[in-house]
Amino acid sequence: MNVVIVDDTPLNLTLMTKLIGRLPGAIPVPFDSALEGLAWCDTSDPDLVIVDYRMPGMDGLEFIRQLRARRDRDDLPILMVTASDDRRVRYEALEYGANDFLTKPFDTHEFEPRVRNMLKLRDAHLATRQRAASLAAEVRRATAAILERERETITRLARAAEFRDPETGAHIQRMSHYSALIARALGYPEEFAEAILMAAPMHDVGKLGIPDDILLKAGKLSADEFAVMQRHPRIGYDILKDSSSSILRLGATIALSHHEKLDGSGYPQGLAGEAIPLAGRIVAVADVFDALTSVRPYKPAWRFSRAVALLRTGRGSHFDPRCVDAFLHRWSDVLAIHARFRDPPARSGAVPETATPM
Incomplete structure (x- = not known):
């Protein structure tokens, strides 16, 4: 599963990349630029996004707002990383669509379980989406069968009149x-x-x-x-x-x-x-x-x-x-x-x- 990491601090980016790489099935996709990370998310399929709050140009709040504005991103889990204890920042992050927070400096015993939980949430969303797609396909097949029976009924009625x-x-x-x-x-x-x-x-x-x-x-x-x-x-x-x-x-x-x-x-x-x-x-x-x-x-x-x-x-x-x-x-x-x-x-x-x- 693709885990996008967006942080302008090289040390934090390297640390999170290594921690993600230790998780089974997780592929770290690091970016030191919010714009580059957002562009990758527009063209690829992230399963989890970890984004820092304080970044030059586009901060984490704006990154989350723009990412949520994209189609099909409502069920994408997002973790915001911040050293700030300002409740206003956290309230805004939640309002924009953040799911959880990580606080600097990192506690590896906290970091890995949070990431695992977010990936499990993502996996559940993907499974639900697959079941919905399968159900929609079944409905289409059933509807097609009903329409075919209707066509047969109509054809037979019309032929009866033709005789x-x-x-x-x-x-x-x-x-x-x-x-x-x-x-x-x-x-x-x-x-x-x-x-x-x-x-x-x-x-x-x-x-x-x-x-x-x-x-x-x-x-x-x-x-x-x-x-x-x-x-x-x-x-x-x-x-x-x-x-x-x-x-x-x-x-x-x-x-x-x-x-x-x-x-x-x-x-x-x-x-x-x-x-x-x-x-x-x-x-x-x-x-x-x-x-x-x-x-x-x-x-x-x-x-x-x-x-x-x-x-x-x-x-x-x-x-x-x-x-x-x-x-x-x-x-x-x-x-x-x-x-x-x-x-x-x-x-x-x-x-x-x-x-x-x-």
């Missing part, structure tokens, strides 16, 4: 990655973008409760049929809302809100503006864009320019303007996502334009 819906798995992948892209472009934390990525595939899980003759109808829905179709956000919300998983609860929010419109004309609740949850506003842009540019039984795929024009037209009425702008600002990433998650050849639409939308 009854003409939409493809590629649509689910594209719209969820578009959604995460918008969240990142808006400047939200990566944790939120990842949560959106995982939760967005459940946006239409409520279609499990829609009859096939309406869900799979090739033509335009009648008013009554559309009223039935409008139930799917509430059905999806009811399926997911009571989950203990934050991702599934976010999926419930998205399922319920992604058909709302900024002007209040959407469904099922007729929410307007920022009363619509952010996740729902994000997914609305991603879902509509990909639905328009994908083949459906009732329509061919739109060209990208036409879909972009619709987003711009609906900016501020249907869609959150910030979400539209964020999506179009990352156009090269949009094209990359579209290329990565392609529909099967039989379902793919026209080749999209690749130019950046103006």
Whole structure:
């Protein structure tokens, strides 16, 4: 263990170096300059610091204050060496972070036990730190396993909806990655973008409760049929809302809100503006864009320019303007996502334009 000794008096420095060298496992690291000792501590890993009080330039109190200000030094034991019997000095040293004191002239019968005790304290701190790191690693592994189970649950829910819906798995992948892209472009934390990525595939899980003759109808829905179709956000919300998983609860929010419109004309609740949850506003842009540019039984795929024009037209009425702008600002990433998650050849639409939308 590295024992840093800082003392400007050569005799004291030599004596303490020899005494430390006699202790098993202790390596003395002597400095006659406080600045040099502090610089070594900044770049290396001391296990104990012994510092004199009276030194030219930087005294022991200032040395301790600056050392404690460095990161990860709170559990580093510090012994101050002083010939002073001034209680004020000792009070200040304790205030700055000294753990114990050694008084000149040295008593070797006192010096060695104090140093051994400080090194035992340091060893205990290091062992506690190692146990904490091991525990944190276990927590990370357990959390990763939970997240993997959540992903599996989400994937299976989304696939269950796919079996009854003409939409493809590629649509689910594209719209969820578009959604995460918008969240990142808006400047939200990566944790939120990842949560959106995982939760967005459940946006239409409520279609499990829609009859096939309406869900799979090739033509335009009648008013009554559309009223039935409008139930799917509430059905999806009811399926997911009571989950203990934050991702599934976010999926419930998205399922319920992604058909709302900024002007209040959407469904099922007729929410307007920022009363619509952010996740729902994000997914609305991603879902509509990909639905328009994908083949459906009732329509061919739109060209990208036409879909972009619709987003711009609906900016501020249907869609959150910030979400539209964020999506179009990352156009090269949009094209990359579209290329990565392609529909099967039989379902793919026209080749999209690749130019950046103006």
